Amino acid sequence: MFENLSNRLQQVVKTLRGHARLTEENITDAMREVRMALLEADVALPVVKDFVSQVKERAVGREVLQSLSPGQAVIQVVHEELTRLMGEQNVGLNLATNPPAIVLMAGLQGSGKTTTSAKLARLLKADKKKVLLASADVYRPAAIEQLKTLAKSLEVDCFDSNATQKPADIAAQALDFAKRHFYDVLIFDTAGRLGIDEAMMAEIKQLHEILSPIETLFVVDAMQGQDAVNTARAFGETLPLTGVVLTKLDGDARGGAALSVRHVTGKPIKYIGVSEKVDGIELFHPERMASRVLG
Numbered sequence: 454m455f456e457n458l459s460n461r462l463q464q465v466v467k468t469l470r471g472h473a474r475l476t477e478e479n480i481t482d483a484m485r486e487v488r489m490a491l492l493e494a495d496v497a498l499p500v501v502k503d504f505v506s507q508v509k510e511r512a513v514g515r516e517v518l519q520s521l522s523p524g525q526a527v528i529q530v531v532h533e534e535l536t537r538l539m540g541e542q543n544v545g546l547n548l549a550t551n552p553p554a555i556v557l558m559a560g561l562q563g564s565g566k567t568t569t570s571a572k573l574a575r576l577l578k579a580d581k582k583k584v585l586l587a588s589a590d591v592y593r594p595a596a597i598e599q600l601k602t603l604a605k606s607l608e609v610d611c612f613d614s615n616a617t618q619k620p621a622d623i624a625a626q627a628l629d630f631a632k633r634h635f636y637d638v639l640i641f642d643t644a645g646r647l648g649i650d651e652a653m654m655a656e657i658k659q660l661h662e663i664l665s666p667i668e669t670l671f672v673v674d675a676m677q678g679q680d681a682v683n684t685a686r687a688f689g690e691t692l693p694l695t696g697v698v699l700t701k702l703d704g705d706a707r708g709g710a711a712l713s714v715r716h717v718t719g720k721p722i723k724y725i726g727v728s729e730k731v732d733g734i735e736l737f738h739p740e741r742m743a744s745r746v747l748g
């Protein structure tokens with residue numbers, strides 16, 4: 454994950470550590486390298502600018518330049534600012550509502566919505582929650598079947614929808630079913646398109662109105678870098694998103710999406726997908742991610 458970015462930043466760290474004393478010029482040079490590394494990792498430009506200026510402002514401060522190991526102090530500042538950029542604390546799903554707590558999954562086709570729905574169901578089941586999965590992806594009957602198959606393998610219930618139904622009807626019926634059978638959580642998977650289109654947005658808005666979810670998660674493929682962030686922003690303008698799930702971080706993601714999402718969209722990354730398997734999901738920890746990036 455993020456090998457290029459990590460390697461580049463580790464080089465900067467090494468150079469900084471090599472100086473017994475640091476001058477403002479050393480820091481300016483280091484920040485130039487950091488800036489390049491972030492841009493190459495496909496981090497959004499405003500994010501890079503803001504990050505570099507924050508680090509620089511703190512790094513040329515007296516506490517850093519006059520500290521006993523200034524290189525180490527700068528690295529500490531970079532680590533703190535990276536963590537802040539990604540959102541600091543993350544408590545995962547918010548289910549604090551009258552059951553069923555509803556989790557609405559949104560995102561483009563192929564982003565990993567169905568897989569992530571199953572992964573979340575597995576986590577919640579392990580947490581002793583009674584979970585119902587449902588799919589309104591009526592345009593791709595295979596998607597509904599995929600969710601049913603995943604649910605079966607996890608021994609989690611799946612609402613019996615099919616491709617002849619209207620998404621709005623599936624939502625109303627699944628909600629009614631979840632209430633009548635005392636489910637703790639309903640995870641509702643929706644149809645995505647290849648790109649953002651009006652019909653999809655109108656549909657998901659309608660589903661959002663019917664379901665009143667406590668969590669509306671935007672699922673996005675991390676490998677799409679800045680495109681991922683721009684799509685998240687567009688969805689966020691239509692839908693009151695509560696969080697983002699970044700999938701496929703096990704691929705050759707450059708890191709741009711993970712570092713930009715929070716800053717650009719104002720929404721926290723709640724989970725990351727790290728494999729195709731149902732257990733390939735992790736709570737997103739900004740602090741740990743910053744450590745991973747800095748190596």
Ligand code: GDP
Pocket residue numbers: 560561562563564565566567568569596645700701702703704725726727728729733
């Ligand atoms: P949907 O169209 O949004 O429902 O996407 P799917 O859940 O069907 O996922 C699309 C493809 O991405 C499938 O082949 C999944 O196995 C794969 N996928 C989903 N999440 C991850 C992940 O975190 N890592 C990897 N490597 N593959 C994933």
